Amino acid sequence: MSVVSPEDRLDAAREQAALWCVRLADDDLSRAEHEELQAWFDADETHRGLLDDAVTAWRAIEEQAASPGMIALRGEALEDLRRAQRERWARPAQRPALWTALAASLVVAVAAGVAWRASLPDVYRTTEGERRIVELADGSRASLDSATVLKVKYESGRRRLWLDSGRAKFSVAKDPLRPFSVAAGDKLVVATGTVFSVERLTGQMRVVLYEGHVAVLDDRTGRSETPVPIRIGAVPAEKLLTPDHELVTSTSSDATVVSPTDPARARSWENGQLVFQDEPMDLAVERVNRYARDKLRIGDPGVGRLRISGVFTSGDTGAFVDGVTAVLPVHAVAANGVTVLKIDRGQKNSAPAGVSSTS
Structure with a gap:
């Protein structure tokens, strides 16, 4: 039987x-x-x-x-x-x-x-105006900004992430035997245990290092086995990136800049604030749009080149438009759910340096 x-x-x-x-x-x-x-x-x-x-x-x-x-x-x-x-x-x-x-x-x-x-990576995403904290399988934490798409795949020998859009801050659990890599376009940020953020903007990637050490690499082949250090002159960029510094690298050229940054300002987006310090309007508008259902659009190249400084509440697009049009030679035209920012020709000779008030 x-x-x-x-x-x-x-x-x-x-x-x-x-x-x-x-x-x-x-x-x-x-x-x-x-x-x-x-x-x-x-x-x-x-x-x-x-x-x-x-x-x-x-x-x-x-x-x-x-x-x-x-x-x-x-x-x-x-x-x-x-x-x-x-x-x-x-x-x-x-x-x-x-x-x-x-x-x-x-x-x-x-x-x-x-x-x-x-075999597919896990996908985490946020919509306009949404922020989210994700606990990853190894104990690491990812804080996602609005309008962000992050893909995560853990394997035995490595922890691989892809930032398709938006911005995320990573608190990496230490594991020297499994590097933690975040790909953004053809750039790769590698860490074993640290705190840093990666942001994708049109034409550039930004990395802010808060604690520890990261390597910022070129990965133009798309294979993480063969990236090379981004260089500024003859010095690899990751050698220059120390805590409380920001690396800005172009996605269309080899141009890379490392500069000190205020850690409180760099983290302000996690508290619902947008802080601009002498930054171009095209970048500011792109960030504002992460939180806006009704989008802003730059209708004149001259607007994009203007510089802006100020503190704004994320999601309050109206306050941003009011502040910009009050002190910059810009006027806003709203139509079909989109607000277009154009140069105000009557003020073009009296443009101030930026928005200095807090909105």
């Missing part, structure tokens, strides 16, 4: 759940089939949950069917379906053969789909 192990019994129940999932997807069940399904539920209280899992996996595969990683798998499953259908119509009495073939395809598809999804 053979003894069935609990593992084999569970595998058999999962296969039966996959079979029922296919039968439910294939057609309406007859009354006899409904009774058979109910009897299977009654036989073991775990069966209903296994069927729910199979249905969830089936729907997930349908949702991802157009994704590149599932195209080949989908083609194989469709071919299995066509072959099983041909057998079904050739031998109508052998309907279970169709179900068995499709159940097998579902089991394979679920396993492949789960493996494929496991």
Whole structure:
């Protein structure tokens, strides 16, 4: 007398759940089939949950069917379906053969789909006006600014992150054997245990170091195994980046600048403030727009070159526009949910240095 192990019994129940999932997807069940399904539920209280899992996996595969990683798998499953259908119509009495073939395809598809999804990075995102703190698997913490997309994938030998847009500050758990790297375009910031922020803006990446040490690298090949240090003259940039300093590097050239920064000002966005200190208007508008549903747009190149200093509440776009138009040679034109900033020609010869008041 053979003894069935609990593992084999569970595998058999999962296969039966996959079979029922296919039968439910294939057609309406007859009354006899409904009774058979109910009897299977009654036989073991775990069966209903296994069927729910199979249905969830089936729907997930349908949702991802157009994704590149599932195209080949989908083609194989469709071919299995066509072959099983041909057998079904050739031998109508052998309907279970169709179900068995499709159940097998579902089991394979679920396993492949789960493996494929496991290979993808986790994605964390914020919308306009939203900030979020994410606790990562290794104990590190990422603080996401508004309108930010961060991807995270941890592997045995390294911790890899990609900042697709926006800004994030990282408090990195120390693990010298697993470097913590953040890619932003063709730039790579590598740390083992430190506190720093990375920001993506049009045409540039900014790194502020608060504690510890980071290496800022060129990664133009897109492969983290081959990046090289960004250099300022003959000196690698990471040698110049010490705490309370900011590195600004162009994404379209080799231009890189390192300068001291006020740590309180650099962290102000986490407290809901936007602090500008003699910064160009195009950069200020890009940051303001992270928090705004109704966007600002620079309608004149001259506006983008003006410099601005001031403190504003993030999300209060109206106060920013009022402050800018009050002291800069700029006027605002609102239309269709967008406010366009243009040079006020009547004031162009009396432009002040910036906004000095607090709004």
